[in-house]
Every structure is written in structure tokens, then in C-alpha cells.
Amino acid sequence: MNKERKPKAVFIEGAISAEFIGNSIAKHQTKTTIGAHDIFLGQVRADIIDGKTIKAIEYTAYEDMANEKFHEIREATFEKFNLTCMHIYHSLGKVNAGEICLFVFVSSPRRVEVFNAIEYLVNTIKEQVPIFGKEIFEDQSHQWKVNS
Amino acid sequence: MILTIKYFGMLAEVTECAEETITFSESTVSELLKMLLAKYPALEKKEFQVAQNQTLVSEDAQILNSEIVLLPPFAGG
Numbered sequence: 557m558n559k560e561r562k563p564k565a566v567f568i569e570g571a572i573s574a575e576f577i578g579n580s581i582a583k584h585q586t587k588t589t590i591g592a593h594d595i596f597l598g599q600v601r602a603d604i605i606d607g608k609t610i611k612a613i614e615y616t617a618y619e620d621m622a623n624e625k626f627h628e629i630r631e632a633t634f635e636k637f638n639l640t641c642m643h644i645y646h647s648l649g650k651v652n653a654g655e656i657c658l659f660v661f662v663s664s665p666r667r668v669e670v671f672n673a674i675e676y677l678v679n680t681i682k683e684q685v686p687i688f689g690k691e692i693f694e695d696q697s698h699q700w701k702v703n704s
Numbered sequence: 705m706i707l708t709i710k711y712f713g714m715l716a717e718v719t720e721c722a723e724e725t726i727t728f729s730e731s732t733v734s735e736l737l738k739m740l741l742a743k744y745p746a747l748e749k750k751e752f753q754v755a756q757n758q759t760l761v762s763e764d765a766q767i768l769n770s771e772i773v774l775l776p777p778f779a780g781g
Contacts, residue, residue, distance in 0.1 A: 598781040615780075616712060616713065617712075617780075618710070618712055618755070618773055618775060620758055621755055621758040621759075621773070624758045646780060646781075657781070658780070658781045678781065681780055681781060682778070682780050682781045683778065684778070685778060685780045686712070686755070686775050686778055687778060687779060687780035687781075688712055688713035688714075688776060688778070688779055689779040689780075690713070700713055700714045700776065700777075700779070701779040702777055702779060703777070703778065703779050703780070703781065
């Protein structure tokens with residue numbers, strides 16, 4: 557295995573399953589310098605807009621730039637905080653209301669670092685990564701997601 | 705110069721294409737935008753940013769790459 561930090565695959569087709577998240581946690585049991593994990597899960601909300609309910613979000617991305625940005629954000633976060641490891645996964649394609657579309661996982665010897673790192677990471681991802689969400693209503697009409 | 709212009713999200717709905725090639729004889733991003741707005745007047749009402757070499761650029765930037773990308777507001781997470 558090459559130890560140099562190469563850009564890691566972030567995008568997953570469709571929703572991120574509870575099994576995937578559980579397995580990811582289990583894989584850290586061998587890393588015994590870790591004393592604290594923090595996890596952020598973004599879930600698709602069934603917002604009601606003008607009487608219509610959002611059924612799913614279909615994600616697309618300018619993947620070349622998004623992968624580059626994820627790599628930059630990863631490196632910057634490792635610089636800023638004392639982390640043992642970091643994992644970021646984001647969905648592409650259709651994710652139904654109630655399903656997970658973003659999974660961010662940071663680990664450190666101490667808790668303060670992970671609390672700060674997770675907030676920085678999630679905010680920076682939302683701000684800087686070219687990902688777009690088409691919010692699809694029950695009647696198949698749609699609108700474009702705007703982050704607030 | 706021949707440029708490939710890519711459109712994402714709601715912008716691709718306005719242009720009715722995800723990408724196209726155009727012949728461009730001027731030099732800056734703002735000159736390119738003027739041309740695109742003339743072709744797609746509905747873009748005027750949309751909020752977007754421009755990327756070149758996978759980096760956001762300002763309107764006075766020079767066009768140096770053959771691929772220019774128009775990006776609507778980011779909505780990850």
C-alpha cells in the first residue's frame with residue numbers, strides 16, 4: 557500500500573447505507589491510538605413546498621473539480637486539526653427522503669479535535685464543492701436545492 | 705479558439721445541453737459571458753460561477769483553457 561495520501565474516492569452511487577456506515581466504524585477497532593470519533597450524517601428531508609412533498613434528491617457534480625476540492629479540503633483539515641483519520645462520502649444520483657446522502661467521519665486521540673474538525677469539514681464541503689441537487693416532488697416536478 | 709462550455713444543474717436546463725463547443729475570438733471570461741448571455745438570455749436571471757482548470761475564476765480572468773464550466777449554486781450535503 558502506498559502511504560502517500562492520494563485523492564480518495566468520495567462519491568457513491570445512490571444512498572449511503574447504515575451497513576456501510578457500521579462497517580466503517582468497525583474497521584477502526586484496530587486503531588487503538590484513537591480515543592474519539594465524530595460522525596456527521598446528512599439525510600434527505602421531505603420538505604413540503606407549496607403543498608408538494610419532496611420525495612428524493614438527485615445529485616450531480618462537476619466531478620473533476622469536486623474530487624480535487626475534496627482532496628484540498630482533506631489536506632487542509634489534516635493541517636488544521638490533530639486527526640488520526642478522516643473519511644468523506646457523498647452520494648451521486650437519486651437519494652430518497654429519509655436516506656443518507658453525506659457521511660463524514662473523523663477520528664482523533666482526543667474529543668475536542670473531532671468536534672471542531674467535523675463542523676469545519678461539513679461547512680467547507682457545503683460551501684466549496686460543486687455538487688448540485690435536484691429536488692424531486694411526488695408529482696415528478698422538481699426544483700433546484702439551495703444550501704441555507 | 706474552439707472552447708467546450710459545460711453547464712451543470714439548472715443551467716443545463718436553460719441551455720438545453722450539458723455541453724457545447726463554440727468558436728471564441730476574444731480573451732476574457734466577461735467577453736465569453738456576454739456571448740453566452742446573448743445566446744441564452746434566460747441565463748441572465750440565474751446565479752452562477754465560472755470555472756477554468758477546475759478553479760473558480762473572476763469575470764476579468766483571461767481564457768487560457770479550452771474547457772470552461774458554468775456552475776450554479778453549490779448544494780452538497
